Amino acid sequence: MLTMKPVILIVEDEFLLRMDSVEILDDAGFEVIPAVNADEAVAILSAHTNVHLVFTDIQMPGSMDGLKLASFVRNRWPPIKIVATSGHVRAAAEDLPAGSVFLPKPYHQADLIATMRDLTANV
Template identity: 45%
Template sequence: MPTVLVVEDDALIRDLVSEELADAGFQVLQVGDAHQAIAVLEARQDIHLVFTDIDMPGSMDGIALAAAVRDRWPPVHIIITTGKARPMTIPANALFISKPYLTKAVVSAMRTFENMR
């Protein structure tokens, strides 16, 4: 079962998407900011995908987190989301999904990555 790390500061959205991803067959971990996400990635070797919002509190937003994931954990897949405009640049091989999104669209996007089926 692939493991997804959901990084979202809005607890309601984080809980909802995490529950729906778990129902779709993923093991889900969730955190509220990028620094917590880095700590999880450093502690665990089983993260297959990071699903991150862009706008979060703290000194690191979702774009910086995605760049750090790409640099430090290249095999980890990345999906970036926001309710604002699509960022001008995102890390190589990352996907962008705008908010509001349907979780089934997120699941479909996740399943396009190798080892996420």
């Protein structure tokens, strides 16, 4: 029986944080695709129809920050789950699309994995 791994797109401009998250989630059994910014994330989402969750930093350079990216993703790809993170700003529920989750930095590895598993449980 072939089982499908949940696919997570990580959007993080800080290289070490991005690679650390990729490694943690890959080791936890997810398929992970990294992106440096919102523009790269949108290009990836346009090319890959199998992404289940976007995990985005809120404060990023480029045409969109993480909150704008979350809104864009929800409008264009409504089934995709969204987790936003930041160590500098706190996102309130009304700042994010309905059903999204805010995970403050620094987050613990176990919290990151549990959040991703919870949101992708029906994949």
